[in-house]
Amino acid sequence: MSDVFVIAQGGGPTAVINQTVAGATIEIRRRFPRAKVLGARYGVRGVRKGDYIDLSALSDADLRRFGNTPNSGLGSTRDKPDNKYCADVIDQLRKAEARAFIYIGGNDTAGTMQILDAAGANIAFVHAPKTVDNDLCENDHTPGFISAAWFVASAFLSLDLDFRAMPGIYLAVVMGRHAGFLTASGAAWRRNESDGPHLVYVPERGFSMERFIADVAQIRERYGRCIIAMSEGVQTEDGRPFLETIRETLERDAHGNVVLSGGDLGVAIQGALAQAFPKVRVRVDTFGYLPRAFPGMASEVDGREAFDVGTFAATTCLEGTCSVGQQHDGERTVLRRVPLAAVAGRTRLMPGGFLSSNENQVSAEGMAYLARLVPEAPDYPPSFL
């Protein structure tokens, strides 16, 4: 067996995705002191070109330093290999005499690994999870989610204080195409009924503009202000992206996903709110890419877990192809081998029980999940307002 291992990063970045690279590289070297660990630049695209960084040339200290940087430090891609692309990638992995290919990413990345594995080669294809969307099956939570959720919780705390000081209506559009975890995490630090966000709209529950306006009116009447968290992938009752109803043309990326723009949704909602609540202070912002890899906001737990996922991937690749599931045994986070097919192309939605049945709000069950993950709220004194 050769001692060559290839690592790459796919899809969107997180605050801790480089920890997984560091964890895997350090563990491979611990097991195989003469191993070559090649970091492909720009994901599978770099593998196809043989465009590598020799990670095994770095000291453990430099790898840990790299691990502590946010965003995909090796570069990333959303390329979905077709047959020819796939054959090129396998040729290159064979040429490099790679024993295993560890690809860190979401469900699209797992799908790419499934295609490569199906092509057959004496190479272990290990998918290591990451995504701020937290939407991978076989995972309790995914590396990257905790840090992004921390940002979103912080943002909503700030905006709730902002609108306590000067009343009005505030809505922020949060990333999330199908799963509402990140949007819901805006509510993680609510202590009282009067704390914002007062309304949480996620793709898992049908959205109607009429009910939305009525909800906002009711909250304003009760608290004098209304803070709203809304997923950019919020859907109509019949399961169509709400944006489809307000945009005539929709771009699609290589994976066939609708390219959503939170900005478009924000402007449509701002218009509807301004019309329904004339002369009221209305502000709609789009957090966009900010939550996913903000400097200084990598949670310690998230970073350690992402590192451990790398360590586990480096160990388990010796047993062949799989995806790594970051699960929870009721007490702690545990890592398990899971089949690629259980993760690839599938989406874990937020469990129905995470939302209150009678209002657009996170339920006690959802709050307990968030409390277990999201770092503690800052200890502010009670408000004068």
Add this chain to the structure above:
Amino acid sequence: MSDVFVIAQGGGPTAVINQTVAGATIEIRRRFPRAKVLGARYGVRGVRKGDYIDLSALSDADLRRFGNTPNSGLGSTRDKPDNKYCADVIDQLRKAEARAFIYIGGNDTAGTMQILDAAGANIAFVHAPKTVDNDLCENDHTPGFISAAWFVASAFLSLDLDFRAMPGIYLAVVMGRHAGFLTASGAAWRRNESDGPHLVYVPERGFSMERFIADVAQIRERYGRCIIAMSEGVQTEDGRPFLETIRETLERDAHGNVVLSGGDLGVAIQGALAQAFPKVRVRVDTFGYLPRAFPGMASEVDGREAFDVGTFAATTCLEGTCSVGQQHDGERTVLRRVPLAAVAGRTRLMPGGFLSSNENQVSAEGMAYLARLVPEAPDYPPSFL
């Protein structure tokens, strides 16, 4: 002389505006142990109603704890008093036997103080500066700016790393109606020509869509990606808000300011970029309210300076009406009494020398100013990309 002092907060929040309340209250009590310090709720609106919190009932420790919270903890307002409102406020201040009224805010708040002072009353009207826009005359920089600039610098570092990993065009719309300081602070951590933001558009320099598209094309050719910082108040060559050219109706707030929405600007720019660069990854976000009072992102220096402004206001109010100017003597920040008229209703624009003459970028002079204020960049290792 009575020992009653009234304090209030006006306009938008900052991460450190409560430090000024804490500083003033602690200093007043140090000088006058039996003084009553009344915090008006919701700015001048609370004064008009006699709606106060007794800040002198709090311990120094509780005041410091309050100082360490972001956003306007006493509540705020954008009310601009007319003659009747003004008379009511003065009646209330007289009724409370107030010796001084300290109002923390921007140039609109200073304007309110000028109106109140002109009405004549044996009360000292002291305006204490704060604004994330950094646009007050007679100030080197305003309390609140450093923290907001820190957020914006962090955000652009993150987004530059994001687009290094997966190339494309990214633009963020940043608050700033007339002054580009906050937008320019996105460039504070640039080290090399290739670091984003590659283009910086501020209200101080005329904007044309044609030149903008050409600029973006040039940068993309050079670096394979283009990161752009744009003020929401960006203006056409003839000095009209660019948004006016894309919106038929514009709301105006009580001070006659155009109510800008970064979302509208963002969507217009996104459309123009998508048209000019088909099939290129284009993303436009609006930071909106996020930079101004983000939990955990109050800079230590900013917090200390805002506290000192409060201390100074408490001292100088004994000498009568004025505004407090946070100036710089070439070595350190110094506080001086300045006339209300020098601040009220005026806007300090970014000095012309802060921008490069031949490109949309912060000049060496501008970078030196930002380096003096914005906290240091995180110490990341060199990029592999």
